[in-house]
Amino acid sequence: MQVSTEKKEGVQHLLTVTVPAEDVKKAYDASFRKYAKNARIDGFRKGHIPTKVLEQQFGGQIYSDAYDSLVNETLGQAIRESKLEVVGYPKIEVKKATFKNDEEFVYEATVEVNPELELKPFEDLKLKSIKATVTDADVDNMIETLRKQQGKWQVKDDAVVAKGTRASIDFTGRTDGVEFEGGKASNFSLTVGETQMIPGFTEQIEGHKAGDKFTIQVKFPEDYHAENLKGKDAEFDIVVNSVSELSLPEVNEDFVKVFGVKDGSLDTFKSDLRKNMERELNRAKYTITRGKLFDALVAQYGEFAVPEAYVEAEKERLAKNFEQQMRAYGMKKLPDSFKKDDMFKDEAVKDARLGIIVRKIVESLGLKNPSDEFVEAQLEQFAGAYEDPDEVKEQIRKDKTQFEAVQNAALESEVVAKVMEKAADGEEEMTFDQLVNHR
DSSP: EEEEEESEEETTTEEEEEEHHHHHHHHEEEEEEEEHHHOOOTTOOTTOOOOOHHHHHHHHHHHHHHHHHHHHHHHHHHHHHHOOOEEEEEEEEEEEEEOOOOOOEEEEEEEEOOOOOOOOOOOGOOOEEEEEEOOHHHHHHHHHHHHHHEEEEEEEEEOOOOOEEEEEEEEEEEEETTTEEEEEEEEEEEEETTOSSSTTOOOOTOOBBBTTEEEEEOOOOTTSSSGTTTOEEEEEEEEEEEEEEOOOSSSHHHHHTTTOOOTTTTHHHHHHHHHHHHHHHHHHHHHHHHHHHHHHHHHHHHOOOOHHHHHHHHHHHHHHHHHHHHHHHOOSOOOTTTOOOHHHHHHHOOOOOHHHHHHHHHHHHOOOSSSHHHHHHHHHHHTTTSSSHHHHHHHHHHOOHOOOOOOOOHHHHHHHHHHHHHEEEEEEEOOOHHHOOOO
């Protein structure tokens, strides 16, 4: 067998493989014998079909099986002889295969390899490390949030619609004097400051009381989702049925016990709450840092060719995640217009480049496996919220799939930490709310 290698565009190489005639004959004879043994043709006994008849009936399949056999038997050796680290499965094109007159079998294999990257200095990234802590005020604000979650809405006869209240309203909308689809509702619940409405809608209801009837004027945004309403003027007849205010529970023993604090102690509750908030803060701080670092790395290395196999794998991953999200919103089937190649191509290429960059960094850092301290930190992150963290950690360690996920997360975390040691150029202070509500 002879193998020649030619560098092509980007990460592609062309292997031309020539298989000797004697090996070609063996492959054809083996394929022929298989069909001669198993073929069925009316008028002939199984295993006793004349050669010409067999070739007339099954010639294409015999040749195809012989092609596949020759490629499968020689491709691995050809790649090894080329000394290329091939990514994905090659594209095969047969150039010469007559299986007549003892001729050679020639095929081309277009293969892809990882691009050769030169490691760039981490110091050039100049990123800000995040400085943040959970303050007493943050804990108090969280308690207020929890009180609101446990609060009960109560109708107040003399209450006016204002921020923090909830109004039950009827409305009928018109454009050009004609009611439009979706513009009418009864007993619609509108929480001021939370329910998203078109600009100016909620503001014109504020200050009104139960029993008020009035008309408001609004304008639909130019980017409104309904094509027939984009940028149009509209009016709504409004009836305020009732106005409710949120009655908050007292922060006492009963309130604290709702959140699993068995002794009902406010100090214990605050301590547990702070631990959970610190865990959430650290998770958010890492997520933001990782995102900024990865974006900076992609920008630092710029555009370079990547194996199509990586891009396709990323498209599949992104499409799968998207489909799961849509199902979570109740969509059972994606629309026929959904095309993963169009929707995810740019993001898939970016993610494929990032994967190559990170693998290069991992190699340069000599990180075959994550350090014990990073594995333990990940285990704590996963198990820390449970009543018995040590028991949960042990369960994770015993589950191969779960523990591999922990190790992968730990390795990524260690890479981020080690790169940031050199990439950090000063600090950026952020509050708890800024971190956990970051978009």
